[in-house]
Amino acid sequence: MKKTKMSSRRRRTLRRVLIAAAAVLLANRIFWVGFLFPIQAIRHYEERQGTGRTAVVRRDWAPEIFKTGLVYLTENKNVTMLSGARLTLYGWMENFGVPLDCTEEEPIHGGWWGMSRQGRDPLFYVFGRVDDPRIDLLTVQVWYEDWAGFKAVRRDIFSWGLEREDLLEKDGRSYFLLKSRSVKFGEYGSNLRTTVTGVDLAGNVITKMELDGGGFSSYS
Amino acid sequence: MTRQEFLDQVLSPLGRLTAQERENVRRELEEHVEDRMEALLEMGWDAELAEERCLEAMGDPAEIGREMARQYRGKGWLWLGRAAVVLTVVVCIQALLGVGMLGAAWDSLTVRFNPPRTISIGELKNVEAEEELDIRAEIGNDILRIYQVSVGEKDGQRAAMVLACAYDRWPFGIVVDSLFGRSELWNERGETGTSGGGSGNSGAVCAALWAPVETGDTHVIWEYRAIGEAVRLEIPLPGGEEAA
Numbered sequence: 001m002k003k004t005k006m007s008s009r010r011r012r013t014l015r016r017v018l019i020a021a022a023a024v025l026l027a028n029r030i031f032w033v034g035f036l037f038p039i040q041a042i043r044h045y046e047e048r049q050g051t052g053r054t055a056v057v058r059r060d061w062a063p064e065i066f067k068t069g070l071v072y073l074t075e076n077k078n079v080t081m082l083s084g085a086r087l088t089l090y091g092w093m094e095n096f097g098v099p100l101d102c103t104e105e106e107p108i109h110g111g112w113w114g115m116s117r118q119g120r121d122p123l124f125y126v127f128g129r130v131d132d133p134r135i136d137l138l139t140v141q142v143w144y145e146d147w148a149g150f151k152a153v154r155r156d157i158f159s160w161g162l163e164r165e166d167l168l169e170k171d172g173r174s175y176f177l178l179k180s181r182s183v184k185f186g187e188y189g190s191n192l193r194t195t196v197t198g199v200d201l202a203g204n205v206i207t208k209m210e211l212d213g214g215g216f217s218s219y220s
Numbered sequence: 221m222t223r224q225e226f227l228d229q230v231l232s233p234l235g236r237l238t239a240q241e242r243e244n245v246r247r248e249l250e251e252h253v254e255d256r257m258e259a260l261l262e263m264g265w266d267a268e269l270a271e272e273r274c275l276e277a278m279g280d281p282a283e284i285g286r287e288m289a290r291q292y293r294g295k296g297w298l299w300l301g302r303a304a305v306v307l308t309v310v311v312c313i314q315a316l317l318g319v320g321m322l323g324a325a326w327d328s329l330t331v332r333f334n335p336p337r338t339i340s341i342g343e344l345k346n347v348e349a350e351e352e353l354d355i356r357a358e359i360g361n362d363i364l365r366i367y368q369v370s371v372g373e374k375d376g377q378r379a380a381m382v383l384a385c386a387y388d389r390w391p392f393g394i395v396v397d398s399l400f401g402r403s404e405l406w407n408e409r410g411e412t413g414t415s416g417g418g419s420g421n422s423g424a425v426c427a428a429l430w431a432p433v434e435t436g437d438t439h440v441i442w443e444y445r446a447i448g449e450a451v452r453l454e455i456p457l458p459g460g461e462e463a464a
Contacts, residue, residue, distance in 0.1 A: 008291040009301070010294065016304035031314070031315045031325075032324075034314045047361065047396070051447055101448075
């Protein structure tokens with residue numbers, strides 16, 4: 001019998017897969033939608049921030065703000081970045097974030113990111129990179145200045161203590177990522193403060209700094 | 221054997237085929253028979269005899285059926301094909317929803333050939349000299365292109381205004397949001413002006429920066445500083461070489 005030119009199941013499937021791949025590529029590259037994986041949304045945010053390619057240190061599911069919300073701590077030599085992604089009708093989309101410039105020599109590079117959405121408790125992250133190898137204990141305090149008349153009173157909201165072994169390691173560098181739902185940052189406004197203290201094994205304070213790198217993201 | 225009986229026998233071992241696949245097989249076989257019959261009919265054969273002869277020539281229907289069944293093995297391929305169709309439909313819907321992004325894609329293309337000439341240039345009065353430039357620098361994945369410098373009067377003092385645009389190295393790519401927010405224009409004495417304004421989207425951004433200049437100045441300096449990157453470009457002023 002003469003061989004028929006009928007398309008087999010495999011040939012038809014390959015054709016369909018090729019069409020789908022072309023559609024995905026076009027949607028990704030021209031419309032910037034249709035991301036199939038959350039990391040593509042993070043790459044999109046990297047592009048917008050000009051951080052260069054970063055590697056994932058840790059990925060957390062953060063359903064408190066969006067059910068499909070993911071938070072990524074990523075890094076490269078120059079940047080430590082906390083950013084997010086969520087699944088939408090458009091595919092995975094970026095959820096903004098905070099890139100930290102780590103090019104200057106500092107014992108600790110730290111920042112914070114507050115996320116809020118109407119009708120939900122906010123999320124507050126403190127994150128960063130510990131560059132001084134002498135630091136064995138890291139203390140993070142979140143507090144606010146309560147102005148009573150002309151005098152500011154320090155009110156502690158939350159504090160964490162992290163030992164060296166609690167830090168996250170990536171590419172020979174050490175990172176920290178802390179999350180709290182107790183920081184109702186909307187109530188404190190610009191009076192919110194985050195302080196990081198690095199202490200060595202002998203208990204000497206290596207550095208104590210107020211983190212000024214941070215941002216709030218409010219979603220509808 | 222009639223054509224219908226022949227087709228039924230071919231299709232009987234193909235129980236695992238989808239309805240569409242069965243229909244495709246039937247149509248292909250019918251077309252095959254029709255082609256052969258047509259040739260015989262042209263030679264003056266009787267239709268009934270021609271069909272019978274064609275079916276005989278095609279061979280054992282059971283063997284054809286088994287051969288067909290081999291071609292349609294693999295449920296995984298079937299499901300993968302269906303998933304690909306679903307993905308294509310979903311992505312097309314998403315692209316339709318994101319059609320507004322076409323503006324950014326268009327700007328990303330056009331700014332390479334025809335950057336805007338009118339960004340805030342109205343703020344520079346009594347323009348005394350203007351020059352087209354083509355100074356380019358790579359900033360990460362992006363290209364910063366300085367394409368015009370003008371000298372005139374700004375807020376009562378002599379000033380140079382520089383027009384620049386930035387776009388991703390790849391057409392349709394994304395440009396850094398705050399590229400011009402991180403840029404400053406300096407004169408030879410280290411004095412700077414504020415940003416003169418700009419416009420853009422995720423595909424391309426354009427801006428005008430200015431710096432005070434004095435007669436005899438030969439250049440101004442564009443400086444960009446951001447995470448892990450620093451770019452410094454010397455921009456000649458129109459008529460600057462003569463002044464030097």
